[in-house]
Amino acid sequence: MEKQIIIGLVGLVGVYAVYRMLAVPQRMQQREHDPYDTILHDEKYKVKGQWDR
Structure with a gap:
């Protein structure tokens, strides 16, 4: 039984x-080559909104 x-x-x-x-x-490779990752986290693509004053 124990075996x-x-x-x-x-x-x-x-x-x-x-x-x-x-x-x-x-999964790590997918995360590296995700095209939306840079858009979400790069300051260059940041949109100034109503709350960013």
């Missing part, structure tokens, strides 16, 4: 490690 629990936990940790290796770098 099955240990095997299950090791399996979950393994699946999580594979997910981190495959999914997270792709």
Whole structure:
């Protein structure tokens, strides 16, 4: 019984490690090449509004 629990936990940790290796770098690349990111955070594109006085 305890052996099955240990095997299950090791399996979950393994699946999580594979997910981190495959999914997270792709998300980081998408964030770097997001064309709207510079528009949202760059001061050059900032629009003066009613509250910016």
